[in-house]
Structure formats: C-alpha cells, structure tokens
Amino acid sequence: MAFEGLSSRLQEITRKLGGKARITENDLKEVLREVKLALLEADVNYKIVKDFINVVQEKALGQDVLKSLTPGQQVIKIVRDEMTELLGGTSSKICFSPNPPTIIMLVGLQGSGKTTTAGKLANLLRKQGKKPLLVACDVYRPAAIKQLQVVGNSLNIPVFANENSKDVPHIAKQAINQAISKLNDVIILDTAGRLHIDEELMQELKNVKANVKPHEILLVVDSMTGQDAVNVAESFNNNLGIDGIILTKLDGDTRRWCCFIC
Numbered sequence: 001m002a003f004e005g006l007s008s009r010l011q012e013i014t015r016k017l018g019g020k021a022r023i024t025e026n027d028l029k030e031v032l033r034e035v036k037l038a039l040l041e042a043d044v045n046y047k048i049v050k051d052f053i054n055v056v057q058e059k060a061l062g063q064d065v066l067k068s069l070t071p072g073q074q075v076i077k078i079v080r081d082e083m084t085e086l087l088g089g090t091s092s093k094i095c096f097s098p099n100p101p102t103i104i105m106l107v108g109l110q111g112s113g114k115t116t117t118a119g120k121l122a123n124l125l126r127k128q129g130k131k132p133l134l135v136a137c138d139v140y141r142p143a144a145i146k147q148l149q150v151v152g153n154s155l156n157i158p159v160f161a162n163e164n165s166k167d168v169p170h171i172a173k174q175a176i177n178q179a180i181s182k183l184n185d186v187i188i189l190d191t192a193g194r195l196h197i198d199e200e201l202m203q204e205l206k207n208v209k210a211n212v213k214p215h216e217i218l219l220v221v222d223s224m225t226g227q228d229a230v231n232v233a234e235s236f237n238n239n240l241g242i243d244g245i246i247l248t249k250l251d252g253d254t255r256r257w258c259c260f261i262c
Helices: 006-019 025-041 045-063 069-089 112-128 143-153 166-184 199-212 228-240
Strands: 102-107 130-136 188-193 216-222 246-249
Touching: 006 025, 006 069, 025 045, 025 069, 045 069, 069 228, 102 112, 102 199, 112 130, 112 143, 112 188, 112 246, 130 143, 130 166, 166 188, 166 199, 199 228, 216 228
Parallel strands: 102 188, 102 216, 130 188, 216 246
Antiparallel strands: none
C-alpha cells in the first residue's frame, strides 16, 4: 500500500532508537537521513523534502529532544505531526447544496480513472444516505457511455445518457431535469478526458461549468503520474478552479503517493 514504505522505515528508526537512553546529534542526523530517503523514494519534490527535514530538525533540537527520556519516540512524533500538517491538517468534505441536487463534476485526463471513480463516489454517497445519479458526459471515447452504464448497473445506481447528442452542456442540463423529477439529490458528471491537456478539452469543460454551475469540481489524477501530476492540477485549476483532487491507483506503485506534496 501507499504508506507501507515510509511506515516501515519509521518503525525501523523507532526500533533503533528505542533502546537508547540518550541520542546524539549524529543519531538525529541519521534519523533524518532515513526520513529524507523515504520521502525521496516516494517521489516527493526535493525542495519540499529539504524544507520538511529542516523543520523537523529545528523542532527536534528546539524541544530538547536529545535530553528527553524517550528521544526516539519524540522524534517520530515530530515527524508524524509534520507529515500530517504537510498532507493537510484538517479533513475536507464535499459541500452539499441546501437546494438539491448537488452537482459534482469529475474532470481529468483520459485514463485517470474518472468513470470508475464516479461509480465509487456514487456508492460512497449512497451509503451516506444520498440518492446519486451518474451522468455520461464523455461523448467521444469509444464505449465510454457503455462503461458508465455497466458501472451503474453493477452498483444499482441510475445512469443518465443521451447517445444521440454530442452537446455535453445540454446533456448535463437534461440530467439535472431528470434528477429533479426522480428526486436524485446528487449528480455526478463523468466528463471526457484527453491524452494531454488541450484547448478543446478545457473549452468544453468551461462550457459545462458555465451552463450547469457545479457545486464541486473534482480533478481525478492517476497517482502513478508522479510529480508531473502537479502540472496537470495547476492547468485544470487555472482554467476551471478545482475544489479537490482524487488520486487513483494508489495501490499500484508505492513510490507515487506523495505526487501532490510539491
């Protein structure tokens, strides 16, 4: 899993330091070196790693860790606390509209896993008491609509599609009308992607946003993309203003879990 590599390294550090009544500055440097290697192997941006290590070192020395009775545990706690802060100290949740339906627009490059994510998200929200509607807004990729229908059928979640139209904003508006009539309180738009970012893709997404005014725009990114995912996120954010990011395939490559810590 994504955090196993870093977790095992921290456990090993704790084991090494656990039996010591005191640790020296050299011991601390060795600990931080292990943490640094773990983060770099996880594909974290070098500058972020450098700043992170400096902060941990400053706090470890500033809190007189070297003189404490449990120096190893205190160092690990500092690393854990700073890691939590780096990843985001607070949890974020989808903001549901007080006047349903809430419209969630999934965007991203082709192959990032938007359609599968749409199904998983719909299933999760249903477990929370929502009544989701999946909407097929990818009218270009072969069998994209069929794929979403298969996902919806497997989860027993309704799917709206208009295979006779290529007008994506119109399809989205039709879906809203159906959601209102069927009392669906969440709409999930599965939009089209491209193999690369281009003006045509962005313009279509801008048109959808302008016409249906989604409450949440979530960028779906293949976590195996690594640090280049940051460039993708910046491009989508500059063009659309994304509200959140969903990383897919985190179990596929343990080196890529930190692709957005940069």
